[in-house]
Amino acid sequence: MQSTPQQRFINYVRDPEHSRRIVSPFLPYPDVIRGSLELLGIKPPDDPFTAEIALSQALDYEPMFMTSCSDLIFPWVLCPDRSTDETDCYVIETCNGEWVRNVSKRLGIWGDESGFPVRTEEDHQMLWDVCAQVGDRTDAIREYYRSFRKMIGENGVIVIGHPNPSWLGFQIGQSNAFLHWMDFEDVYRRSIKAVYDASLVVMKIAIEEGIDFMSNCTYGLEITSMKLYQEMDMPVLQDYAEWTHQNGGLFWYHNCGQTSKLIMSGFYNKLGADVIETISPPPSGDNDLAESRQYIDRSICTKGNLDLGLLKDGTPDQVIEATRMMVEAVRGYPHIFSTADAVLPGTPPENYIAFVKTAREYI
Template sequence: MTGKERLLTAIKGGIPDHVPAAPDLYEMIPIRVSGKKPWDIIAYNDPPVWKARIDACRKFGVDAYIPLWIPAADEPVSAVVKRTDEQIIVRRFTELEGKRRWERDVMVLTDGHASSIVRASQMGISDELEDFEIIRPDYQAADRRYFEDARGYLGDDGVIAPMVSLPVLSHSEEEMLAYFDDSQKIKQEKHEIGTAVLERVKEILSWKPDTLLIGNSGMMLFNPPPIFRELGLYLLQEITRLCKQAGVATNLHCCGTERELVKIAAEESELNCIEPLEPPPMGDCDLAQIKQTFGSRIALKGNLHTTEIMLMGSVEQVADACKKAIDAAVAGGGFILSTGDQVPMGTPFENIEIMMKVAQTYGRY
């Protein structure tokens, strides 16, 4: 099987030639492999982030599951508002009737570190900015062209998974307090955003992707089941219904606590696959238990501990953890060996390479 065939078979709950190995190489490892500064890739598209991710997967020989936010043609303008040799800060703005409106948050890109989203006010950055540099990368594709460029470069080595998000409560303390002050107002606002998300899903489905990823990092930390049911469940149900109707497999990423979400998704939606099933203490997932309870209804992708195993473990410890995960979830197919979230920047490269070696041998059906 090709990487694409192997991943799609597993995502849809089937039995591939062997367990796919698809560690989460979202940002940190691709930047390290590229030898570039974080801002070269994330801010300036040099190279585009999809190319950096695919190149990293090819370096390690793993099955390339490539999550990808697809920029729209009408995205806000990005500008560098602060620069040093070791860091740049990027903020976006829109213009309406000649007035510049800056977004609340900035993206901080620091050499050797993951990107971070921070309030502009906490960084001492004013809304009355006049001294900034508009980012004009050479590569400026958007929408379908961006997706097709990535899909064409990847070929059959894996799958490109265009991403959308469920409009639920964020980590913003203001939004959290606003919800408890007036939940109906927030619900209405989120449902209006949900309407736009559905339109974006329909547009993406017209491109005929192989799969679609619903990306909501840490969602259940801020949206326990009663709130999730109120704000996000209806949209999860509708997105997965539309995708099933179109023959497009769906996956959901929610790092952190996730066990209750697995149950809801398996029993109340058409979702095909869920990740990353983080183990304690960052998450609450026991892979063997989840496989036994829900494995006949939903495919699973996970769940090697990102710090204890991937970052700080020996090759032998990573191999043992891979075997343990395979033992827990291999039965009947529908399992992708992955990590419990993004692989950390300093992870030894051999700890990534061993995942595919174990999958090809110990994980063969």
């Protein structure tokens, strides 16, 4: 009986020496999927998940899909009557009253730090309250993961979204994170623990409902420092990996920034991760794949690292050459051939197809 994409992917991570090598682009944007199907003469399904499954079957790759996680811990509800022309108002009800955030309609949550709800020391109490309430939502969380697994079936692997406790589940902006850590570290550590504990409630359900990989992400050295990475990020990552393995799962670590010093310092070998992505090249990262891979233990499966800018703006011939170079850079190492982060909107279908076909044929 022919193995499924899900089985092939997991078999490779667990036993790369005796398994077929994996090609798995990182979350291609729906317009890229649709355009690629049309270029292949296949009518795209309306549902984006079904569409990528169809594309992966046509091009013989193993897709990965990502669920929510932090959104299940922090279930913000849009309040249209309290929104304005400039901002959207969101609310979470807690035992101590409403927690409110206002997000710029023009800039979005990542374009304006004022939209992150943890801005003062007092805001941490609201975060603790919301995290403590996650147990009240377990039925809805379970139904979400069960439905996601049913939708994907065995046509790909599913990775849980990154809870990111070090950055408080994406409830604090980058500058405030550092300021709060410096000004009231004990409070910040309690918030990290609150998000971590809440995420384990979610992850336990996810594993029970067949989600393949637990995961977490952190920033690279373009934002954090070696010292802060050791103090803020590594303990959480190690705890996640240990917990995941104790519960029979696989742990996936994502960092798409500047990571070469972290890798060469041996930090990645201490995390306990089964899959590490994306070993990003310049300009988003600072890795030479062949060099960095030598510093990562052979028991760890790396994933990446085709440059997104080249994939979007280069020619098919350039994409083919870069893909061949990527394959050669990791000869003899367990590696999943992918991109340096999520495939950008507007990426030409010709380039996407060239990447996938070359990776599959050349490995």
